[in-house]
Amino acid sequence: MSIDIDTARKVAHLARIAVPEEALPELARELSGILTFMEQLNEVDVEGIEPMTSVTPMRLKRRVDEVTDGGYQDKILKNAPDAREGFFAVPKVVE
Amino acid sequence: MSLNQLTIAAARDALKAGDVTSVEITEACIAAIEGADALNAYCAKTPEIALEQAKAADARLKAGDAPAMCGIPLGIKDLFATKGVGTQAASNILAGFKPEYESTVTQNLWDAGAVMLGKLSMDEFAMGSSNETACYGPVVNPWKVDDRKLTPGGSSGGSASAVAADLCLAATGTDTGGSIRQPAAFTGIVGIKPTYGRVSRWGVVAFASSLDQAGPMTKSVRDAAIMLGAMASVDPKDSTSADIPVPDFEAALTGDIRGKKIGIPREYRLDGMPAEIEKLWNDGIAMLRDAGAEIVDISLPHTKYALPAYYVIAPAEASSNLARYDGVRYGHRAKLGKGDGITEMYEKTRAEGFGPEVQRRVMIGTYVLSAGFYDAYYNRARRVRALIKRDFDLAFADGIDAILTPATPSSAFGLGEMASADPVEMYLNDVFTVTVNLAGLPGISVPVGLDAKGLPMGLQLIGRPWAEGDLLNHAYVLEQAAGFSAKPSKWW
Numbered sequence A: 001m002s003i004d005i006d007t008a009r010k011v012a013h014l015a016r017i018a019v020p021e022e023a024l025p026e027l028a029r030e031l032s033g034i035l036t037f038m039e040q041l042n043e044v045d046v047e048g049i050e051p052m053t054s055v056t057p058m059r060l061k062r063r064v065d066e067v068t069d070g071g072y073q074d075k076i077l078k079n080a081p082d083a084r085e086g087f088f089a090v091p092k093v094v095e
Numbered sequence B: 001m002s003l004n005q006l007t008i009a010a011a012r013d014a015l016k017a018g019d020v021t022s023v024e025i026t027e028a029c030i031a032a033i034e035g036a037d038a039l040n041a042y043c044a045k046t047p048e049i050a051l052e053q054a055k056a057a058d059a060r061l062k063a064g065d066a067p068a069m070c071g072i073p074l075g076i077k078d079l080f081a082t083k084g085v086g087t088q089a090a091s092n093i094l095a096g097f098k099p100e101y102e103s104t105v106t107q108n109l110w111d112a113g114a115v116m117l118g119k120l121s122m123d124e125f126a127m128g129s130s131n132e133t134a135c136y137g138p139v140v141n142p143w144k145v146d147d148r149k150l151t152p153g154g155s156s157g158g159s160a161s162a163v164a165a166d167l168c169l170a171a172t173g174t175d176t177g178g179s180i181r182q183p184a185a186f187t188g189i190v191g192i193k194p195t196y197g198r199v200s201r202w203g204v205v206a207f208a209s210s211l212d213q214a215g216p217m218t219k220s221v222r223d224a225a226i227m228l229g230a231m232a233s234v235d236p237k238d239s240t241s242a243d244i245p246v247p248d249f250e251a252a253l254t255g256d257i258r259g260k261k262i263g264i265p266r267e268y269r270l271d272g273m274p275a276e277i278e279k280l281w282n283d284g285i286a287m288l289r290d291a292g293a294e295i296v297d298i299s300l301p302h303t304k305y306a307l308p309a310y311y312v313i314a315p316a317e318a319s320s321n322l323a324r325y326d327g328v329r330y331g332h333r334a335k336l337g338k339g340d341g342i343t344e345m346y347e348k349t350r351a352e353g354f355g356p357e358v359q360r361r362v363m364i365g366t367y368v369l370s371a372g373f374y375d376a377y378y379n380r381a382r383r384v385r386a387l388i389k390r391d392f393d394l395a396f397a398d399g400i401d402a403i404l405t406p407a408t409p410s411s412a413f414g415l416g417e418m419a420s421a422d423p424v425e426m427y428l429n430d431v432f433t434v435t436v437n438l439a440g441l442p443g444i445s446v447p448v449g450l451d452a453k454g455l456p457m458g459l460q461l462i463g464r465p466w467a468e469g470d471l472l473n474h475a476y477v478l479e480q481a482a483g484f485s486a487k488p489s490k491w492w
Helices: A005-014 A021-043 A073-077 B008-017 B022-034 B047-062 B104-111 B157-164 B181-187 B221-231 B275-290 B303-324 B342-353 B356-369 B374-397 B423-430 B434-439 B468-482
Strands: B042-045 B073-077 B115-120 B170-175 B190-193 B213-218 B261-265 B294-298 B402-406 B443-450 B456-463
Touching: A005 A021, A005 B356, A021 B303, A021 B356, A021 B374, A021 B423, B008 B022, B008 B221, B022 B042, B022 B047, B022 B073, B022 B115, B042 B157, B047 B115, B073 B157, B104 B170, B104 B221, B115 B157, B157 B170, B157 B181, B157 B213, B170 B181, B170 B190, B170 B221, B181 B190, B181 B443, B181 B456, B190 B221, B190 B468, B213 B221, B221 B443, B221 B468, B261 B275, B275 B294, B275 B402, B275 B443, B275 B456, B275 B468, B303 B356, B303 B374, B303 B423, B303 B434, B342 B356, B356 B374, B374 B434, B402 B468, B443 B468, B456 B468
Parallel strands: B073 B115, B073 B170, B261 B294, B261 B402
Antiparallel strands: B042 B115, B170 B213, B190 B213, B190 B443, B402 B456, B443 B456
16 A cells, blocks of 8 residues: 555644645655555454453453542643633634 | 762662762762763753752651662653653653653652652654654764764663763663663663553653553663662552552562573574674573573564554554644644634644654554554554464463563664664664563563674563563573673763
8 A cells, every 4th residue: 555645645634744745755655665564464364353452451440430630720721832811722713 | 980880779778878878979970961961861950859859868868768769869761741840752842841740650769769860862752763853862872882973772762871871870761662672772771661551651751552661771680670669559540550569579589590481482583683683692592591491492473563563553542642732732832824723733833843753653643543544554453463462472371481582683873874764674673672562561671792893782581461570580690690791981
């Protein structure tokens, strides 16, 4: 499976990374190279094998659904590039 | 010998005996760091914090309340959140980020009395095998045999370089595909990746959550046992932290492995493997046999598919984990042009903030998770992963106690030498280590010898899940038999 320039453009957009048009051919070439490397996986017989979901055979822990943490808005906002009046600020979103 | 050259064990004993103070050891480390800017290992130095913690540790020691790590100065990989101290994962996208919280691992270490000398550079978001993707510029290996500067390996390259050059007594590292064990091998130190779930991931910047595990990088196997004990805990803040008590790892170092079965996987004997690595491996086998272990040829048939499976699964998880870097909550935000909306803000911020390797992996991950390819790539890779784990399960079920392999396919290479290589060639550095992350097992790299050029080479031991004590004991025997004591001569 090789990645063409249109696919590279689409992947970059899905990943929300701006890639200039002139860089797309090189990106497509690199991504194709990596995918070719992954094609080896097609040689493996995986019939009847469940995809691995947990590294160790353990059930995810459960706890009572209650508030155990919180109440520090100032700390949450402290590292924001733009925080105003207790909120994260972003450019205007117009749909 | 100056105090910064001490092992944790030697410093602990000297501190307890009152022969030396933590302030003295810490000052020796600070002086060594000041003289080692050429290595570029530390990306942030925190001498004031260190001296304050050292004084507090000395007071604890005096009061007789001294856990094993009390007063021991450490370097901390830039991946661990440290309250009030810059934590960037060596990425421009986290420029200026100062966490308001402390990672569980570092909190455990400070609670045990350890001292923080500063933050250590690494490959950006732990993605790399040469430390050349760090936004702070490459870290240099203290080992040098000609006029070239060598890589310390990666991603925990700053940690490896700092420990090998005695810029701390030990350091924290993290390992997603070999990021503790490969740099440890390249710099002649010890590094252990514990069983997945042994050490809390809370407060560690996430790369691939089902593979990431933190561990110590140290000057000896005993130090690794001591420090792992202090890092590990059962942590309610990490849902994958296992409810298994942390044993006394140091007590497991009996030096007796008589009757233990050591597996030698035939699939790790690669075509074109350098003769020196092959010889090192054979020497290691002989050492364990001489110590009374039984050597058994084993097969791990899916080994060949570990790297391609890893390079589907790790980028897939990374593309999800790194979605949070969007210029809203922390770190860098791009300057926007007139009319730019929120999508341009995301796209420009991420293009400016992420380096080329991180961008590549996020995009690969995005692709393999996208509609139409999820089953063909991601689910297939997870099924192959199950087979890789089953290979190990079967070996252990046959009575194998530990598995011995090379740690890396070569010794350290020169900085810049892989610049024109295909990304996949760099990925081959992880060929012996990545299986261990996929299977969630503990693995340790032990320095065993020097190659003809005079560069360190390591062997890897792989243990049963949750049997780090037993694994460390095997490593201890290998360390004693190899008697590796070479140090890089100071040129920096």
